[in-house]
Amino acid sequence: MPVTNPRVAILGSILESNAFAPVTRGADFRNFCYLADQAILAEAARDTPAMPAEIPAFIQAMDAAGPWQPLPTVVTAAEPGGPAEHAFLEETYDAILQRLRAAMPVDAVYICSHGAMVSTAMKDADGELYARVREVVGAQAPVVSTVDLHANISERMVAASDAIVAYRTNPHVDQRERAAEAAALIRRMLAGERPVCAHIRMPIVGPTVRLLSAEGPYADLIHRGQGMLDDDLWLVSAVGGFAYADTPHNGLTLLCYGRGERPARVAAALAQQTWNERERFQVRLTPVLDAVVAARAAGTDPGRPPVCLADVADNPGGGGRGNTLEILEALLAAGVQGALVAMFIDPALAARCHELGEGATFQARFQGSGRVLARAARVLKLADGPLVGRRGIYRGRQLDLGACALLQLEGVAVVVASQRVQCADPAFIERFGVDIHHYRSLTVKSRGHFRAGFDEYFGPGQILEVDAEGLTSPVLGRYPFQQLPRPVYPLDPDTHWPQPPWETP
Numbered sequence: 001m002p003v004t005n006p007r008v009a010i011l012g013s014i015l016e017s018n019a020f021a022p023v024t025r026g027a028d029f030r031n032f033c034y035l036a037d038q039a040i041l042a043e044a045a046r047d048t049p050a051m052p053a054e055i056p057a058f059i060q061a062m063d064a065a066g067p068w069q070p071l072p073t074v075v076t077a078a079e080p081g082g083p084a085e086h087a088f089l090e091e092t093y094d095a096i097l098q099r100l101r102a103a104m105p106v107d108a109v110y111i112c113s114h115g116a117m118v119s120t121a122m123k124d125a126d127g128e129l130y131a132r133v134r135e136v137v138g139a140q141a142p143v144v145s146t147v148d149l150h151a152n153i154s155e156r157m158v159a160a161s162d163a164i165v166a167y168r169t170n171p172h173v174d175q176r177e178r179a180a181e182a183a184a185l186i187r188r189m190l191a192g193e194r195p196v197c198a199h200i201r202m203p204i205v206g207p208t209v210r211l212l213s214a215e216g217p218y219a220d221l222i223h224r225g226q227g228m229l230d231d232d233l234w235l236v237s238a239v240g241g242f243a244y245a246d247t248p249h250n251g252l253t254l255l256c257y258g259r260g261e262r263p264a265r266v267a268a269a270l271a272q273q274t275w276n277e278r279e280r281f282q283v284r285l286t287p288v289l290d291a292v293v294a295a296r297a298a299g300t301d302p303g304r305p306p307v308c309l310a311d312v313a314d315n316p317g318g319g320g321r322g323n324t325l326e327i328l329e330a331l332l333a334a335g336v337q338g339a340l341v342a343m344f345i346d347p348a349l350a351a352r353c354h355e356l357g358e359g360a361t362f363q364a365r366f367q368g369s370g371r372v373l374a375r376a377a378r379v380l381k382l383a384d385g386p387l388v389g390r391r392g393i394y395r396g397r398q399l400d401l402g403a404c405a406l407l408q409l410e411g412v413a414v415v416v417a418s419q420r421v422q423c424a425d426p427a428f429i430e431r432f433g434v435d436i437h438h439y440r441s442l443t444v445k446s447r448g449h450f451r452a453g454f455d456e457y458f459g460p461g462q463i464l465e466v467d468a469e470g471l472t473s474p475v476l477g478r479y480p481f482q483q484l485p486r487p488v489y490p491l492d493p494d495t496h497w498p499q500p501p502w503e504t505p
Contacts, residue, residue: 018319026088115151127156
């Protein structure tokens with residue numbers, strides 16, 4: 001019988017874990033986002049909420065669809081980093097489940113998760129949460145989640161949920177739409193329909209720069225899947241995965257939900273076509289020196305278009321520390337003019353700038369990964385306090401980068417920030433009162449999300465993905481993987497995938 005005024009629990013535990021990065025502590029979650037009970041609803045109602053965009057969007061979609069009773073539990077998130085501190089994670093799960101039990105009976109559950117979280121003691125932190133939630137609410141209550149398209153989908157996640165809705169855009173600009181889709185699925189299930197699921201994990205672990213959604217092999221897979229939706233196929237989630245989590249669940253995954261045999265047939269067809277085109281997942285990056293030559297040429301010839309150097313290997317949005325020095329040193333050594341680097345994460349240097357004040361000149365010491373770069377610098381501008389994102393993944397979201405400074409080092413300007421956040425929004429630079437058009441090259445410590453923020457300045461042909469050092473290099477052969485299934489393509493070029501048992505003749 002349809003449920004007309006459902007009691008729907010809301011929870012979220014979000015971290016993209018890089019197994020090769022320092023541990024993400026409980027304080028990292030609490031400083032970034034930790035909300036419980038009615039504070040979740042209050043924050044979601046703000047014009048610029050400081051929380052994952054899915055939560056307010058889900059609430060708005062449920063409100064628009066009719067009466068319901070929201071049952072907020074706990075929502076916490078941290079910037080991508082190393083494995084979560086296990087004690088904090090257990091504490092958080094206990095807090096969620098305690099509130100969930102107290103709220104029973106529950107008609108449905110919405111889980112906002114990333115899908116690629118590991119802890120210092122478990123490799124399937126998301127699957128563990130899903131399974132514990134299912135144990136509390138029972139088999140009848142629909143459990144629907146949203147995940148990042150970099151999720152690593154485990155069998156436990158699939159078994160404990162009724163639908164997993166993955167982002168379809170990379171850069172991620174569709175969190176709100178996917179949350180609304182999750183709300184619509186919950187309403188549909190509460191009206192009496194429950195889908196079957198076809199689940200295929202492929203032996204492909206795509207380098208991050210080959211998982212963009214505008215063009216390329218992954219984009220084509222997503223577009224094919226969406227083009228096959230019909231009355232018997234409700235949802236296709238093509239989940240690219242996150243290699244650096246280093247889990248047994250790594251691998252490009254297809255999740256098709258609907259009625260009858262349609263989900264299984266679509267999943268098989270999509271998987272086979274993607275496997276046949278697997279060579280398209282090979283990655284090609286620009287060497288540092290070649291990228292610097294392009295930046296120097298743009299700086300000396302105003303007739304050339306400006307260039308954007310993507311420091312994809314030191315992306316804070318994938319667990320990078322945002323403080324490698326290789327590209328900055330190369331720009332300075334080459335005498336590049338009109339260059340801007342954003343953002344170098346160094347709270348000590350930012351604090352020193354604030355101590356000295358605007359206009360000061362001093363010997364700046366950039367604390368890099370294992371070494372120090374000392375250069376004469378001038379403090380151009382200072383900034384502090386929260387800001388609201390203007391474009392791309394941070395649009396309309398409140399963030400705090402801590403104490404920040406804009407420094408000038410010879411022909412290179414550098415944005416120094418205290419909080420580890422990838423440079424994916426022009427607002428991070430514009431807050432200093434500068435015009436980005438003034439610069440002839442921009443180096444961003446970001447893997448791909450900058451494309452949605454800075455596309456008004458740089459088209460695809462002006463972007464160079466640079467092969468530098470860092471914890472998020474797309475060259476996967478540089479990592480000592482322990483848990484990632486092998487062989488896997490393209491890490492192992494000769495990977496063979498025998499005719500799968502799910503393939504129909």
